[in-house]
Amino acid sequence: MPPPPLFLLEKEGDSVMRMLKFELRRLFRRRKLLLLAILGFVLLMGGAVNYLDYGTSRRTSFEAFIFVTDLILPFLLPLFGGFATGDTLAVDRLIGLPALIMSRGVSPLTYILAKALGAVVGQVCLIAGILGVALLALMPFFPVGPLSMFSGGLVPDLAAVNPLLYCLSVSLVYITAAVAFCGVSLLLSIWVKNRFVVMASPVVLYIAALYALDVNSPLIAINPYAHLLLEQAAGAGFTLLGVIGYWALLGTFFYTAAVLAFSLQRDYV
Amino acid sequence: MKARCIVAMLMVSCLMATVLPGWVSAESLSMAPLKQTEGVSAELMGTRDYDFDFNIPARGTEYDSRTFTMSASKYCIVQRTDSNYGTGSFRVVDASTLAPLGDWVVIDRGDSALIYTNTSGQTQYVRIEYSSRNVLSVHAVGWFKFGEFDD
Numbered sequence: 001m002p003p004p005p006l007f008l009l010e011k012e013g014d015s016v017m018r019m020l021k022f023e024l025r026r027l028f029r030r031r032k033l034l035l036l037a038i039l040g041f042v043l044l045m046g047g048a049v050n051y052l053d054y055g056t057s058r059r060t061s062f063e064a065f066i067f068v069t070d071l072i073l074p075f076l077l078p079l080f081g082g083f084a085t086g087d088t089l090a091v092d093r094l095i096g097l098p099a100l101i102m103s104r105g106v107s108p109l110t111y112i113l114a115k116a117l118g119a120v121v122g123q124v125c126l127i128a129g130i131l132g133v134a135l136l137a138l139m140p141f142f143p144v145g146p147l148s149m150f151s152g153g154l155v156p157d158l159a160a161v162n163p164l165l166y167c168l169s170v171s172l173v174y175i176t177a178a179v180a181f182c183g184v185s186l187l188l189s190i191w192v193k194n195r196f197v198v199m200a201s202p203v204v205l206y207i208a209a210l211y212a213l214d215v216n217s218p219l220i221a222i223n224p225y226a227h228l229l230l231e232q233a234a235g236a237g238f239t240l241l242g243v244i245g246y247w248a249l250l251g252t253f254f255y256t257a258a259v260l261a262f263s264l265q266r267d268y269v
Numbered sequence: 270m271k272a273r274c275i276v277a278m279l280m281v282s283c284l285m286a287t288v289l290p291g292w293v294s295a296e297s298l299s300m301a302p303l304k305q306t307e308g309v310s311a312e313l314m315g316t317r318d319y320d321f322d323f324n325i326p327a328r329g330t331e332y333d334s335r336t337f338t339m340s341a342s343k344y345c346i347v348q349r350t351d352s353n354y355g356t357g358s359f360r361v362v363d364a365s366t367l368a369p370l371g372d373w374v375v376i377d378r379g380d381s382a383l384i385y386t387n388t389s390g391q392t393q394y395v396r397i398e399y400s401s402r403n404v405l406s407v408h409a410v411g412w413f414k415f416g417e418f419d420d
Contacts, residue, residue: 054358055372055384071402149375215354215405225404232356235377 012110019106019114020121027085027122036084040076040130041137047071048138060145061138062163066170066231067149068134073174074228077127078206081181082199085122089115089262090189090198112262116255119182127178131171154233154240169240170230176247177228181206183254190261224250316416323399325357325407330400336364337395337415339387346414347374347397348381355407357399361385364394375402381414 027033047068056063092098092115101111147159147166159166181202189198206224213219220226220236227233227246321333339345339361347359358373361384370393371385387393401407 053373055360055374075404210404220354226354229403232354232377236354 012107015106015110016113016117019101019110020117023088023114023118024121027088027118033084033122033126036080037126037130037133040080040126041133043072043076044068044130044134045137048141054149056149058145058148059142060147060163061135061142062144062167063147063149064138064142065135065167066147066159068138069131069170069174070229070231074225077174077178077228078181078202080126081123081178082185082202084126084178084182085119086182086185086202087189087195087199088119088122089186090193090195093189093193094195108265109259109263112259116183116186116259119186120179120255123179123182124175127175128171131174135167154230154238154243156234173230173240173243173247174228176244176251177224180247180251180254183251183258187254187258187261190258190265222246316414318412318414320410320412321397322410323408325355325399325401325409327401327404327406330398332362332367333397333399333413335396337397337413339385339393339395339415340417341387341390341392343415343417344383344386345395345397346381346383346416347376347411348414349376349378349409349411351408351410352378353408353410354378355401355403355405357401357407357409359384359397359399361395362398364396367396367398369398370395373400381411 045068048064050071051059051064051067054067089098089112098108098111102108144163146161146163155166155169158169184202184205185198188201192198192201209223210225213223215223215226215236226236227238227243230243233243319335319337323331323333325331337345345361349357356375356377358375359382360373361370362368363370374382374384376382384397385395397413399409
């Protein structure tokens with residue numbers, strides 16, 4: 001008699017959780033994430049120095065945070081998406097780990113699901129950590145207060161009434177974008193073994209899209225760069241939910257494609 | 270590992286706190302006047318507009334070739350009339366030394382903003398410097414509007 005489907009699902013879930021724990025332990029043991037976090041933080045603080053050259057009616061920590069993230073992250077996120085956790089599958093393939101793990105009875109679906117979830121968790125921790133520390137680090141230098149330099153970007157009312165919530169909303173956009181960039185690398189690493197090519201792929205595609213999809217045409221609606229310059233996004237007719245939805249949709253597409261492509265593959269070497 | 274991460278972050282924070290220039294006087298820095306997009310015309314005595322039509326470079330800064338004379342209490346507003354995607358940053362510099370006289374002011378397409386008021390009490394000869402915070406150059410069109418506040 002075949003086992004009931006619910007039992008199989010539960011077994012698969014346990015298996016994914018075990019693999020995910022193994023994946024996260026490996027990910028956080030490496031120093032790469034810490035180094036990238038320090039690099040990101042230093043770059044954001046460099047942007048804060050640049051903020052002092054800009055005129056505003058009142059300098060506040062929230063305005064500084066929005067200024068530096070808007071200045072630095074549109075360039076940094078594709079890089080971090082690929083270099084932080086985007087190579088997770090490519091590294092395994094280089095040392096022949098997928099075939100070894102699968103010879104121990106782990107299904108390809110379990111393996112790639114754990115890889116994808118591990119990459120997402122790593123990326124979320126990295127970007128949320130950098131942004132959180134940057135916001136806290138800016139607070140001793142500038143008083144807490146509303147934004148006045150920009151019109152408030154995507155949600156002007158929220159920026160004026162609750163700038164902290166506005167900063168957190170903007171952070172959510174950046175985290176979703178970083179996860180989506182990581183998905184590009186993960187998808188490519190199913191076919192490409194070269195680690196550098198895999199890590200650099202989000203940057204290359206991002207720049208290609210930037211120039212291919214003219215920002216002064218209707219194509220701006222799908223231009224990734226325009227969806228990261230949040231202080232100009234309102235002028236392009238975007239909304240906060242629309243921008244988050246854009247990155248979530250891209251991320252879902254890349255991760256689903258990666259899981260499907262890996263699960264249906266025949267050769268895991 | 271967690272403890273090491275936290276210690277490393279704290280160390281970087283402390284390091285940045287010591288090397289960040291001007292953090293003590295961040296609030297005492299000379300601020301640019303408030304951005305104005307409306308209601309300026311009510312205060313004008315005599316204004317004069319100068320057209321501009323140039324590409325704001327993606328990297329580095331450029332200067333408008335013209336030198337403007339600003340008598341005491343004169344202000345300068347930049348009005349962008351184009352609808353090209355991308356903000357531009359503008360500021361007023363001394364015409365001979367190119368030393369900045371005001372802070373950068375970010376202006377989006379179709380917007381206008383006050384970038385400088387001559388509060389030195391003397392006539393100044395100035396030029397306009399422009400730059401971009403984008404990865405793409407921006408084609409900006411509009412006017413530099415010079416006038417005096419009625420006080």
